[in-house]
Amino acid sequence: MDDLLGDHTWVTDGGLETDLIFNRGVDLPEFAAFPLAADPEGRRTLLDYYTGYAAIARAARAGLLLESATWRASPDWAERLGYGPAALDAATREAVTVVREACEASGARHVLASGSVGPRGDGYRSGGTDADEAAEYHLPQVRAMAAAAADLVHAMTMTGAAEAIGVARAAREVGLPVAVSLTVETDGTLPDGQPLGEALAAVEAAAAPDWFGVNCAHPSHLLAGLDGGAWQQRIAFFRPNASTLSHAELDESEELDAGDLDLLAATTAQVRERTGGVRVLGGCCGTDARHVAALWDVASWAV
Structure with a gap:
């Protein structure tokens, strides 16, 4: 399969859920943003959110890769919100439709609409160990994304190799390219203590994705x-947290930690230098368009 990213670098978006909750005053039960896509006001909020990143991509003369608001759109989480399988399928398709609409209206040189898949459990705790079960679990969500014409699937905040393998297998079954982003603790290991390089190797051997990434960790944690291993060159997606706090500390915090912009930019530059292959750059928890603009060294951008 040809590399969908081509020879371009790509601006991607930031911490959707934390931006909506703390900066825009949107209530997100269970941290789920996908219900907004079916509500007229919620849809406008999502499109406004995406607009800032489109402006950054234009200013940076980069491609624009936007993620659907579906990180929590998996059966276990959706059930808590009253969504059965049919309603969840429709909501997932609608969220991908919104992100595609944002891409098409962006004015960016190149655009990709990505279907975001989050972990079955809590993104701050280690996940399950059965890759086949994970593939079966995530397949309906990935199938809905394919039906809505997502360009790729991005498994984000994966806490272990098994679930990452499962999402990659599900994406392959529906014929979509797939990126797998793992998350790390402050010492650079996964929540279960596995070194990042070992986890990437395990996923690569069982169900090699098109790209690897890291998200939901400050750059200093990834560093x-x-x-120095060759595996580092496989990291193509990077979406750091704004805060240097640990996952446990963030989980207990009731206030947004927007971090230190200069530190975020400096340590991200170190990550890019040491890995050499980051092509998709955005943010995660605590970040918004200001943070992503700083990462791209875009001093002047306008929506």
Whole structure:
């Protein structure tokens, strides 16, 4: 399969859920943003959110890769919100439709609409160990994304190799390219203590994705896990947290930690230098368009 990213670098968006909750005053039960896509006001909010990143992509003369608001759109989480399988399928398709609409209206040189798949459990705790079960679990969500014409699937905040393998297998079954982004703790290892390089190798051997990434960790945390191995060159997606706090500390915090922009930009630059292959750059928890603009060294951008 040809590399969908081509020879381009890509601006992607930031911490959707934390931006909506803390900066825009939107209530997100169970941290789920996907219900907004079916509500006229919620849809406008999502499109406004995406607009800032489109402006950054234009200013940076980069491609624009936007993620659907579906990180929590998996059966277990959706059931808590009253969504059965049919309603969840429709909601997932609608969220992908919204992100595609944002891409088409962006004015960016190149655009990709990505279907975001989050972990079955809590993104701050280690996940299950059965890759086949994970593939079966995530397949309906991935199938809905394919039906809505997503360009790729992005498994984000994966806490272990097994679930990452499962999402990759599901994406392959429906014929979509797939990126797998793992998350790390402050020492650069996965929540279960596995070194990042070992986890990437396990996923690569069982169900090689098109790209690897890291998200939901400050750059300084990722730097702690880089050992100089060749595996580092496989990291193409990077979406850091704004805060240097640990996952446990963030989980207990009731206020947004927007971090230190200068530190975020400096340590992200170190990550890019040491890995050499980051092509898709955005943010995760605590970040918004200001943070992503800083990562791209875009001093002047306008919506």
